[in-house]
Amino acid sequence: MEQGNKQEMKLGWALLPLLVMIGVMLVAIVLLEQGPHIPLIIGTAVASMVAYKHGFKWKEIEEMMYKGIRLALPAVVIIILVGLTIGAWIGGGIVATMIYYGLTIISPAYFLVTICLICAVVALSIGSSWSTMGTIGVAGMGIGLSMGIPAAMVAGAVISGAYFGDKMSPLSDTTNLAAGLTHTNLFEHIRHMLYTTVPGLFIALGVYFWLGRRFSESGTDSSDITQTLAILQDSFFISPWLLLIPLAVIVLVAKKVPAIPALVVGIALGFLAQYVIQGGTLADSVGALQSGYVINTGNELVDNLFSRGGLDAMMYTVSMTIVAMTFGGILEYSGMLQSIMNQIVKLAKTAGSMIASTILAGFATNATCSEQYISIVVPARMFAGAYEKMGLQSKNLSRALEDGGTLTSVFIPWNTCGVFILGTLGVGAFEYAPYAVLNFIVPVISVIYAFTGFTIAKLHVLQTVPPDDQRQAQ
Incomplete structure (x- = not known):
């Protein structure tokens, strides 16, 4: 060939x-x-056949696949470490402790609002939506399900909060990527995103407050919560000191320690907690890392919540990521994606349509290339010159890249973000999509701003009058 x-x-x-x-x-x-x-x-x-028909050699097509997979390798490492973290933290009683105190402190009526805000603060502090969902989000799912709140609602609130914090954090890789590719000052980029993202968060919190009314104490079976608390006390050693482990990970990342070594520290501490504090055997502690923690209490809800995690559980997610990136690699490096993007750029005749096209391009790239980083990189390359020609400041482009690329990645089931959420929170994209309010409302707000001109920053060209002409005018 x-x-x-x-x-x-x-x-x-x-x-x-x-x-x-x-x-x-x-x-x-x-x-x-x-x-x-x-x-x-x-x-x-x-895609391979189309590329071959257009003159690409098979070795070149293979290399396209490998390039796509290489782009996903950092995500694969994080996915594996999050699986180990979940297994270690469940076995170490850390998740049980967070759920226990969450059930005793948080009101069911305000749980969706509370978990959204907690995830927002944590992600803002550490700059990672994935780390937030893989730790705080897992505990949040357990608390919400114990309160009788549907998994899709809880996942939506977790995702909204995590992506708000990730998007607005100066420590976030996607935030730095969008600013860097468009040559926009990082904090100018973040300030410009406030106009779309903060209203989006308030709308999301309003929706979660409205949804939470049906889960008031009077409408929640307190006996189920009491039973869950008793089972947790019988099955784990519950102590507020165990909360220092997730706090340590948050502090490490906030101190700009890279995500991978920070997660490794969390895994090691969770492993020691299971072996030393929970009294598990060495074999059990290693098994929790490999195949996940397993518990048999006779209570279906508790057993489902705590029988999970481990390396094996993440292999579905890893295989999905690799397969998706082989597809995306061919689309990207064969020129197919560029052909699609060129047509989108041609549709943009005004500032409003230009920004709307950027958001659409971000979503399209998430669907085709299955990776949110590519949804920022490719449109940034395609639209940079067009924004300058239209007299638009680069921060308009950087904001649109995040509104259309970073946030919409969760709605594609085969995107690395959608796959990660399924593997971590156990809820599919089609289920949580209606409840990930921030992620779909911010792009809508951004498009409205684009066509109304609100907060759209223009380039200002200062025209100077020659001295002679100025004197004649006087």
Whole structure:
């Protein structure tokens, strides 16, 4: 399979692999109730054939796949470490302690608002939505489910809070990436995002407050919560001192320790907590890291909450990430994605349509390339010159990249973010999507601002009058 003479990638050919993949995906997920792996593999096969038809050699197509996978390797490492963290923290009684005190302190009526705000503060402090969801989010799911709140609602509140903090944190990699690629001052970029993201958070909190009214104490079976608390006390050693372990991880990341070594510290502390404090055997402690913690109390809710985590549990997520990135790699490096992006750019004739097109491009890249980093990088390259020609400051582009790329990544089931959330919180994208309010309302706010001109910063060109002409005018 050797071929040369690369041809220009027409829009129809560029769209073909995507349309085939989405069509097969709908059949597999909706009708057959299967996972997205096989549809992505079929999409990859079609993309490979399209690339080959347009003059790419097979070795080049293979390299495109490998490039895509390389982009996802940092995410794969984090996914694995989060799986180990969940197993270690459940076995060490850390998650049980957070759930125990959460059930005794937080009112069910205000739980969705509370967990959203807690995740927002933690993510803002450490700059990572994934680390927040993999630690605080897991405990939040346990508390919410124990209160009788649907998993999709809890996951939506966790996601909204985590992505608010991640988006607004100067420690966030996506925030720094969007600012750096557009040559925008980091704090100017963050200040400009306040106009869309803070209203989005208030709307999300309002929705969670409204949803939480049905879970008031009078509408919640207190006997179920009492039973859960008793089982937790019988199954784990509960102590507020165990909360120092997640606090230590948060402090480390806030001190700009990279996420990987910070998570490793959390895993080690959780492992020691299970072995020393909870009285588990060495085999049990290692087993919790490998295959997850297992508990049998006879209570279905508690057993489901605490029988999870470990390296093995994350292999579905890892395999999904690798398969998705092989598909995305071919689309990106064969020019298919660029062909699609070029058509989107052509539609932008005004400032409003330019910003709306950027947000649409971010969402489209999340769907096609399955990675939120690419949804920032590719549109940034495509739109930078167009924004300058239209007289728009770069912070408009950096904000649109985050509003359309970072936030919408969670709505694509085969995107690395959607896959991570499924593996960590146990809820699929189609289930939590209606409740991830911040993530879908901020892009809407951003588009409204774009077409009304509100907060859209223009480039100011100062025109000086020559001295002679100035004197004549006087």
